[in-house]
Amino acid sequence: MKLPITVSESSREPIYYQIETQLKSLVISGQLTTGALLPSIRALSSELSCSVITTRRAYQNLENDGFIETVQGKGTFVKDVGQQVKTETKESVAFTYIDKLLKDLQMLGFSDMEIDNMLDKALTKWKGGKHHE
Amino acid sequence: MKLPITVSESSREPIYYQIETQLKSLVISGQLTTGALLPSIRALSSELSCSVITTRRAYQNLENDGFIETVQGKGTFVKDVGQQVKTETKESVAFTYIDKLLKDLQMLGFSDMEIDNMLDKALTKWKGGKHHE
DNA sequence: TATACTGTATATATCAATATACACAATATA
């Protein structure tokens, strides 16, 4: 099972955190359903060209947060996450992301109108080009 | 001279990098002009409740990138950055930020229309509430 | 019962952040 997860070497966020965040997104968005078997830490570390310890740490943090469950020798599985928790988490995370973007763009010196225009343009391009990349 | 710089303790980006990024934004947005004296590494570290070494590292990286210049015993000053470089950097950085947001929102499972609506709403709120915070 | 797959634990290297002592430049003041 190959998951749509990527890590950026140039990002300053820890690799384990990049993995953790994306896996959490896959769970709360429903792309990974309850009981699903996740890739083994070895398979994932090979896929992402990182250490087993790094994928392990991501899994462990998610287990501590109640999103997944690991069983020695068997594998790691998605736990049941209530629909309400999913929705609330999604919206909360989305708000945080958007808010940060607006702050960053303002600090770069863009006006409200410029921000508006850039977002419009980016969205149009995004909708059109998403499936060809 | 108090600069509009903040560091987030919960962010997983290194503190020196948060400072570096925001200072660079202030320079390329023109909010800090050529020759301007930056706060001393001690003043800034005190303001941000971090170590002198951390602010120092941000300044040093910016010096290596040609944005500022430090003089032993005197202080740190903004270097002359060409208008073209400023504009290009601004647009490039903005594009990177927006692209990342769209990717993140998609991974959270939002549809194009939902993303559109969320951004619209956030922008409206942003324009209205910006000056009251 | 061998082997091939799971997750787990230990030790090591590098990066991020810190406190503290050092060196250079401007300035107040005796």
Added chain:
DNA sequence: TATATTGTGTATATTGATATATACAGTATA
């Protein structure tokens, strides 16, 4: 006009977080 003081940036040593390789242990299956 010395020189003490206070402001700059700089260098060293130490702690904690991040990432790694490698050896260990549990589980399923050929």
